[in-house]
Amino acid sequence: MSSLKIELVNPPRTGVETVLETKALTKRFGTLTAVDQLNISVRSGEMFGLVGPNGAGKTTVIKMLTTLMASTSGEAWVAGYDVAHQASQVRRTIGYVPQSLSADGSLTGRENLLIFAKLYHIPRRDREGRIRDALSFMGLTDVADKMVREYSGGMIRRLEIAQSMLHRPRVFFLDEPTVGLDPIARRAVWEHIRRFRANYGTTILLTTHYMEEADELCNRVAIMHLGKIAAIGTPAQLKASVGDGATLDDVFVHYSGYEIELGGNYHEVSRTRHVARRLG
Amino acid sequence: MKSQGQDTWHEDSVSLTATPLGKLFAPIFNFIIDTATVAELEARKLHHDPTELLTRAVQPALWLLIFGEVLSQIRAIPTGKISYMDFMTPGILAQSVLFIAIFSGIAVIWERDLGILHKMLASPAPRAALISGKALSAGERGLSQAAIVYLLALCLAVDIKWSLPAIVGVVFVVILGSALFSTFSLIVSCLVRTRERFMGVGQLLTMPFFFASNAIYPISIMPRWLQAISRVNPLTYEVDALRGLMVIGGVSVYGIPVDVGVLLASTAVLVIIASRLYPRVVV
Secondary structure (H helix, E strand, O other): OOOOOOOOOOOOOOOOOEEEEEEEEEEEEOOEEEEEEEEEEEEOOOEEEEEOOOOOOHHHHHHHHOOOOOOOEEEEEEOOEEOOOOHHHHHHHEEEEOOOOOOOOOOEHHHHHHHHHHHOOOOHHHHHHHHHHHHHHOOOHHHOOOEHHHOOHHHHHHHHHHHHHOOOOOEEEEEOOOOOOOHHHHHHHHHHHHHHHHHHOOEEEEEEOOHHHHHHHOOEEEEEEOOEEEEEEOHHHHHHHHOOOOOHHHHHHHHHOOOOOOOOOHHHHHHHHHHHHHHO | OOOOOHHHHOOOOOOOOOOHHHHHHHHHHHHHHHHHHHHHHHHHHHHHOOHHHHHOOHHHHHHHHHHHHHHHHHOOOOOOOOOHHHHHHHHHHHHHHHHHHHOOOHHHHHHHHOOHHHHHHOOOOOHHHHHHHHHHHHHHHHHHHHHHHHHHHHHOOOOEOOOHHHHHHHHHHHHHHHHHHHHHHHHHHHHHOOHHHHHHHHHHHHHHHHHOOOOOOOHHHOOHHHHHHHHHOHHHHHHHHHHHHHEOOOOOOOOHHHHHHHHHHHHHHHHHHHHHHHHHHHO
């Protein structure tokens, strides 16, 4: 990756405008309130982290913001479009990397990119260039024509990010980007995410339950617990709020009631492990 | 990276709608492009691993070689002026197209368990185009079955019509039939949501479609209640069209325009239902 030479053509513009906002966004499944009156506001160019234990409602938030799931009540805007009523505009402006494996193992890396370039109607004359750029940006040029099922977990993740950046989204959603990856692959993915943002100033909303990941990557972090925001701020602010010398892990324990082991039911566990196996 | 300004990086969409006429036809044009893209995706997968198509050749071979040969001997089934083998061959083609299409929907459950479906649904492609693309790609699988059945028919000296219009007609009907039953399959997988249940339900549905049709015997010899079911079974119309198109002396009872009309209308209805159900799969 050190061989990559990328000039900073689009320095991030932080704090200019709000590109993502929710007002009392709520999702109920029967009697369970998965997301409860969520209010967040993310500025252009920010890397915003939603962290919390399994079952805190992070993925549900992402599904609502990416138009995959309708909210029960409340409102949300992405890049100025109403998620409920302007779904197709929202879809055009976002990139989304789901938690579970979303690259097609029975195609090559390049084919995976080609199909998405076509789905997003990238003009024929730009297609090849964009695919080439995305591959080199994510460090996948050498393996572009290999079948994705032969990729390592970290390579698959990077390919998935490459797929979702082809159409140059305004807002990028990363759901648990490093779940199931070993520490080295995780670092590589972090490095690419950071560089992606530094280069293009894309606003990124990511979810994670790894505190160190939020600490490494995010400008601001919201800790979710039982569908609500338990704390929000920069990693430094959050650490300071708990006490001297606190790590973000301490903050997490403090705000999410760690000892009561909530969430992570059988379905989730089987799903996470399934993903981990596929990615690992 | 090429040098580009902030504004060109964040482009919302690529406009195909420069002219007023373009604006009018853009949705249709885009729909066709998206359908073709999804079909291309499936086709590329199939080309990387075509073993499925070869193993699928076994079933029609068994039906024609064993069932067909045996029933030809006893001459118990009234097939008009044509031999039983000639009568049955279009039926077996329709059947193998049905079998390959009816299990295609299970792939959606797989894609849902992974995140592929989520990512497709978060893309701007219309839902109906995602469905139609899959339906079209089922047509490709169906055509591989047609090639196999034609080959078998040649070996068994079935009186095949080799004229170009006849073959083009068969190709069209096979694609249509595949699209219809694969979309039906997609609806089933949206409803049952797990692979295990799908396998059970798939088995349960395939046989009634097949036996309550004119695939291997004419409707006229059925009891009345079964005749009624056969007449609302789309497979009957697929077989009827194929019988008229594929074999010399074969007769389409309802007429090919009626057959194709029924198939097109049922496919359209199923695509509409499927595009309503499809997004719910990921919830």
